[in-house]
Amino acid sequence: MAHTPQIRIPATYMRGGTSKGVFFRLDDLPEAAQQPGEARDKLLLRVIGSPDPYGKHTDGMGGATSSTSKTVILSRSDSPDHDVDYLFGQVAIDKPFVDWSGNCGNLSAAVGPFAVSNGLVDPARIPENGEVAVRIWQANIGKTIVARVPITNGQVQETGDFELDGVTFPAAEVPVAFMDPADGGGAIFPTGNRVxxxxxxxxxxxxxxxxxxxxxxxxxxxxxxxxxxxxxxxxxxxxxxxxxxxxxxxxxxxxxxxxxxxxxxxxxxxxxxxxxxxxxxxxxxxxxxxxxxxxxxxxxxxxxxxxxxxxxxxxxxxxxxxxxxxxxxxxxxxxxxxxxxxxxxxxxxxxxxxxxxxxxxxxxxxxxxxxxxxxxxxxxxxxxxxxxxxxx
Structure with missing residues (x-):
């Protein structure tokens, strides 16, 4: 019996904050998965290794926790006010389900560095040394995030002495600003009440x-x-x-x-x-x-x-x-x-x-x-x- 061979897709495995996930450039995905829908969801489920009734993600890139069963799709933004469009998919562990309803704030810190390193930010904006403010459009929730990415000798600086509880080793600090963080309608309190x-x-x-x-x-x-x-x-x-x-x-x-x-x-x-x-x-x-x-x-x-x-x-x-x-x-x-x-x-x-x-x-x-x-x-x-x- 003949079996379909594996295909390979360019990807980067990154830690951002206290999470980690598989990052893709939109253009690198198979054509069927470049649009939202069943093909994209099935692809990401298989990448992560879900659904896994054993709860281990042994046959995929996931880590069998909510913090490590994550996927990110990035592309150069068409908006002059943004550098990169960021789409986040939270992959369920034991169900064939990818949740696109929200953002991952931890992985937001990795979006800026990825965008710089993968040519999604105008090179003219990147200093030889200093930092670049990467303007991110968070497509799941329709919000702007600004990540200040440290640059050394024209490259993203990843190592450093910034310590973050929940992460074992120190690294370079990436300040992240979530602009106008209320929902799209601007209602911070959907019921109108603080309690x-x-x-x-x-x-x-x-x-x-x-x-x-x-x-x-x-x-x-x-x-x-x-x-x-x-x-x-x-x-x-x-x-x-x-x-x-x-x-x-x-x-x-x-x-x-x-x-x-x-x-x-x-x-x-x-x-x-x-x-x-x-x-x-x-x-x-x-x-x-x-x-x-x-x-x-x-x-x-x-x-x-x-x-x-x-x-x-x-x-x-x-x-x-x-x-x-x-x-x-x-x-x-x-x-x-x-x-x-x-x-x-x-x-x-x-x-x-x-x-x-x-x-x-x-x-x-x-x-x-x-x-x-x-x-x-x-x-x-x-x-x-x-x-x-x-x-x-």
Whole structure:
């Protein structure tokens, strides 16, 4: 019996922030996958190794976690205001599903370096030494991101001494600004409220901040659901009842935010919204063994991604945290002690992170012009990925 041989596709495997994924130039994809649709999704699923009932991604490039089952498609932008168009696909691990509904804030830090190194930025804009502001159009959510990429001797500088909790080794710092991070309609709070009463069957009525900034996120108080905010992954990911509770909260939050009309639809929208819980500062030991002291942070945040507690913090969720912290009266702001602030330093399972955002109120509506945080990025491997030619 004859079998279709494998094909090879140019690709780069990159770490961005606390995530990593497979990066493609749009023009390098097979013709059938250069347009959105079934062929593209099947190709990316096969590249990552999904769906995998064993949950290991042994036969693909994925890492069997939400942080490492990611794909990126980049192309030179037609807009004079942007250098590169960035499309992000979150690949499910155990289902044949690619979620295109949101961005990856961590991998956003790798987009700029990739764009520079792969000729997607006008060479005239790249200094011999210094930094270049790469203007990124985030196509999933229709937003602008500006990544400041360090340049040494005309090349992207990847090595450095910037340390990021959740990443083992230091690297060069890449500041990333998420411009106008609210959703496309500009409504930071889709219900119009900074705090809502969220009715969750089997859980109760919870206070919740529902926010569209960076990525749609449902924030609840840790103590209302029986947690302290100092939990590490195993405390939740090893508890099926806890995971079911969080998914129920997420689904009903999605309905209240207007993202879906029925909680059952949440199963087909795994990437958004995120669900997170917050608490006032407390000391704890991070997953690396690092001691985090209460006096060194403003609050605690734990967030779930693709049904599991994240090992650190999603970049887009960090934008949501920074935005919510900057607006008095949200659960995030109150956990941080309330009042006006333009940055917040929060504790997560791997350590701490600082994110800045400035909020203003105009005609009763809250707006945030940008949220800023520092990440790092590095090429892990480049060349080709191979997939069976009949897999898409």
């Amino acid at each position: 809502d009463d969220l009715k969750v069957p089997g859980v109760g009525t919870l206070k919740a901040t529902l926010i569209n900034a960076g990525i749609p996120t449902v924030f609840v108080n840790a103590d209302e659901i029986g947690y302290t905010g100092t939990e590490l992954q195993e405390a939740i990911n090893g508890d099926p009842k806890a995971l079911e509770m969080f998914e129920t909260i997420r689904a009903h939050g999605a309905v209240k935010m207007g993202l879906i009309t029925d909680p059952a639809e949440a199963a087909d929208r795994q990437h958004t919204p995120k669900v997170a819980f917050v608490a006032p500062p407390a000391s704890y030991t991070a997953s690396s063994g690092k001691a985090v002291q209460a006096e060194d942070i403003d609050l605690l945040v734990r967030a779930l991604s693709m049904g599991k507690l994240h090992h650190a913090m999603m970049g887009t969720a960090a934008v949501a945290i920074g935005t919510a912290a900057a607006i008095p009266g949200t659960l995030v702001n109150e956990a941080a002690g309330g009042g006006d602030r333009n940055s917040v330093h929060f504790g997560h399972p791997s350590g701490t992170l600082r994110v800045g955002a400035e909020a203003t109120q105009e005609n009763g509506e809250w707006t945030v012009k940008q949220a800023i945080m520092s990440r790092s990025a590095r090429v892990l491997m480049e060349g080709w990925v191979r997939v069976p030619g009949d897999s898409f």
